[in-house]
Amino acid sequence: MSDTPKRPKNQLKSHIRAQNQELILCTAERIFARQGLAKTTTQMIADEAGLPKANIHYYYRSKKDLLEAVLERILQLWLDSVSQFNVELGPCHNLTRYISEKLDQSRFNANASKVFAMALIGEEPFVLDYLRRYFVQELQNEKTTINTWVEQGLMKPVSVEHLFINIWAMTQTYADFDAQVKILLQKETLEEEDFAQAKQFVTRMVLLSCGIEEART
Amino acid sequence: MSDTPKRPKNQLKSHIRAQNQELILCTAERIFARQGLAKTTTQMIADEAGLPKANIHYYYRSKKDLLEAVLERILQLWLDSVSQFNVELGPCHNLTRYISEKLDQSRFNANASKVFAMALIGEEPFVLDYLRRYFVQELQNEKTTINTWVEQGLMKPVSVEHLFINIWAMTQTYADFDAQVKILLQKETLEEEDFAQAKQFVTRMVLLSCGIEEART
DNA sequence: ACAAAACTTGAATATTTGGTCAGAATACAC
DNA sequence: GTGTATTCTGACCAAATATTCAAGTTTTGT
Incomplete structure (x- = not known):
């Protein structure tokens, strides 16, 4: 659950983190809607977000994590x-x-x-x-x-x-x-x-x- | 399209064929409903229908064919x-x-x-x-x-x-x-x-x- | 300026899964 | 009963895909 690197408690997510997570979530939502939940691959999300696939996994450990983040x-x-x-x-x-x-x-x-x-x-x-x-x-x-x-x-x-x-x-x-x-x-x-x-x-x-x-x- | 073996035109599907297709279609429908269209694997359908996977493919060439049969x-x-x-x-x-x-x-x-x-x-x-x-x-x-x-x-x-x-x-x-x-x-x-x-x-x-x-x- | 933390990424790996095939088993027509 | 058509099935394959990793780069705090 702690996919967030530790940092002083009063500090918010880094600028970069917040920005990339937002980008990934929006892109994922769009593709989930188009393709269905299971047909969507991390590669598609990566491509459409303009990031390498490994970067998606840096922010969301697994595809399930990502789906839940989108749903939340x-x-x-x-x-x-x-x-x-x-x-x-x-x-x-x-x-x-x-x-x-x-x-x-x-x-x-x-x-x-x-x-x-x-x-x-x-x-x-x-x-x-x-x-x-x-x-x-x-x-x-x-x-x-x-x-x-x-x-x-x-x-x-x-x-x-x-x-x-x-x-x-x-x-x-x-x-x-x-x-x-x-x-x-x-x-x-x-x-x-x-x-x-x-x-x-x-x-x-x-x-x-x-x-x-x-x-x- | 001719996944049906040739037979005299006036003859209906064999008993076995009709019965198995019905079983497969019903099972597939149930699992598609539970799991979503893409998350459903032919293996799941096979298991729940009590048939080996290859048998599913004997009646329905591909997963797409099967889905379309269910939808039809x-x-x-x-x-x-x-x-x-x-x-x-x-x-x-x-x-x-x-x-x-x-x-x-x-x-x-x-x-x-x-x-x-x-x-x-x-x-x-x-x-x-x-x-x-x-x-x-x-x-x-x-x-x-x-x-x-x-x-x-x-x-x-x-x-x-x-x-x-x-x-x-x-x-x-x-x-x-x-x-x-x-x-x-x-x-x-x-x-x-x-x-x-x-x-x-x-x-x-x-x-x-x-x-x-x-x-x- | 320095070090530590955060981020990036190409490449490798492991797993899942749709689909094939050849030969065995069974049903069927005569 | 015999031969043909149909059905069954385990083993196998190739492609797709999630996930990991380790080595780089950048950012950040002091």
């Missing part, structure tokens, strides 16, 4: 990037913003989203542990908030678990399965416009199912 | 197993049944569903070609039917593409990402009851978004 980065991003619910602003505003942010996140981190999806389907223990540790709590918070709104009569009672399972399914499908989406929409690439429509569509479904009047924006 | 099987299943829309029965009945069938299909063919998902994320050309050839037409049919219903005032106008993209996303998420679902629902295994709730939840969302009154069943 992604999971952190997932947890951090979407803002918490704000009870006072009510369900309509919060859900609309949540869906919008989730869709943007998937869109702008499509590689990360795909790697996450593949790891999840493959039931990578690392990812499952992470979900157990952090996401369950996250969902609890949201559950509490939503129950407050229900008690205040701001929305109908719904199964919060199923609500979020489906919000995640819908918001990630446009990134994870973009190949399918492109074929069905008969487009070469997905444009701003397509994501705007998706946003509107998903938001409408969710708000209606919660018995919330749609806000005109 | 899955895609055929996907196309066949869900009944077509019946215009006369109206949107409520049809959509309810469609969602129910899709969810059952994912549930009872979870391995197939996962392999399909992985191939799609990995943008396997074989799968994309198949989608282009058959699914686009499929969607066209459904689009026509739905437009008829809209004209008859039986439902609100919706983007059929986005509607189906999201129905597929929701109905498959319970099979593809069952590990995640289990963690969030805090269950060891997903029961009949969970799928019933999912069915109800998704159906409600879809019907409401189409402006259809929910049928009491």
Whole structure:
């Protein structure tokens, strides 16, 4: 585990180390998303990062270490990037913003989203542990908030678990399965416009199912 | 392409051949789902099928051939197993049944569903070609039917593409990402009851978004 | 300026894995 | 029962790939 050379505790990673690790992680994420987790070779990552292969192994002892580093980065991003619910602003505003942010996140981190999806389907223990540790709590918070709104009569009672399972399914499908989406929409690439429509569509479904009047924006 | 030994044209595959191919395909599907497409080795398949590795290669020239055979099987299943829309029965009945069938299909063919998902994320050309050839037409049919219903005032106008993209996303998420679902629902295994709730939840969302009154069943 | 720590890298090694093959075993048609 | 077609299988091979290493180079602290 101590692949980090020892150094004074208060000192951060060296400039070079931080920079190279960042380069390697970004490159690896991109290639993992393109090629799948197992099909990706360290050589590909090395080539695309412009480093010799041995240098990759200097920073990440093994391919497994590297994959876990990539996954950790992604999971952190997932947890951090979407803002918490704000009870006072009510369900309509919060859900609309949540869906919008989730869709943007998937869109702008499509590689990360795909790697996450593949790891999840493959039931990578690392990812499952992470979900157990952090996401369950996250969902609890949201559950509490939503129950407050229900008690205040701001929305109908719904199964919060199923609500979020489906919000995640819908918001990630446009990134994870973009190949399918492109074929069905008969487009070469997905444009701003397509994501705007998706946003509107998903938001409408969710708000209606919660018995919330749609806000005109 | 002629990995089939020559035989009289009117004769079907030998009993042995059919049986072994079935065994290999089922085993391969299961392992592909568990391990991912690239991480799966022919040795694993051989071991789990109880055959020597060379025997796998007797029936499937290469690993690619085997994967394609597995995928073809899955895609055929996907196309066949869900009944077509019946215009006369109206949107409520049809959509309810469609969602129910899709969810059952994912549930009872979870391995197939996962392999399909992985191939799609990995943008396997074989799968994309198949989608282009058959699914686009499929969607066209459904689009026509739905437009008829809209004209008859039986439902609100919706983007059929986005509607189906999201129905597929929701109905498959319970099979593809069952590990995640289990963690969030805090269950060891997903029961009949969970799928019933999912069915109800998704159906409600879809019907409401189409402006259809929910049928009491 | 010096030494120690950190970094780089070409080459070598060990392992995994898809694929081949030739001959043995079995099923099948007559 | 005999001969042919089919199936089975252990042993082997070649290519791909992760990982190691040791000798260099650069950076950093003092």
